[in-house]
Amino acid sequence: MTNTLNPEIKSLKSILFSSNLKIPHYQRPYKWKKKNVKQLLEDIINHKDKSAYRIGTVVIHKDENNDLNIVDGQQRILTLTLIATALFEKKKSY
Numbered sequence: 735m736t737n738t739l740n741p742e743i744k745s746l747k748s749i750l751f752s753s754n755l756k757i758p759h760y761q762r763p764y765k766w767k768k769k770n771v772k773q774l775l776e777d778i779i780n781h782k783d784k785s786a787y788r789i790g791t792v793v794i795h796k797d798e799n800n801d802l803n804i805v806d807g808q809q810r811i812l813t814l815t816l817i818a819t820a821l822f823e824k825k826k827s828y
Contacts, residue, residue: 750814750815754801756804
């Protein structure tokens with residue numbers, strides 16, 4: 735069996751809406767504080783006029799069950815998922 739790396743650029747939407755995206759048990763718990771979230775949001779806002787913006791590297795491992803395990807970038811992905819969920823719920827309430 736040959737293991738190969740297939741780096742590719744994915745949209746945030748494609749990552750957040752992956753039904754098989756998982757946080758493996760070996761990952762540390764969510765640790766971000768308000769200052770981390772604020773810094774991420776400010777960075778996104780500062781680059782909103784660009785045609786594309788890289789939110790940072792995310793390393794994902796596809797396992798034998800086709801689950802996409804987050805190896806690196808968990809704090810950012812989880813934060814963005816929480817923000818997207820809150821915005822979606824707020825929009826539904828209008």
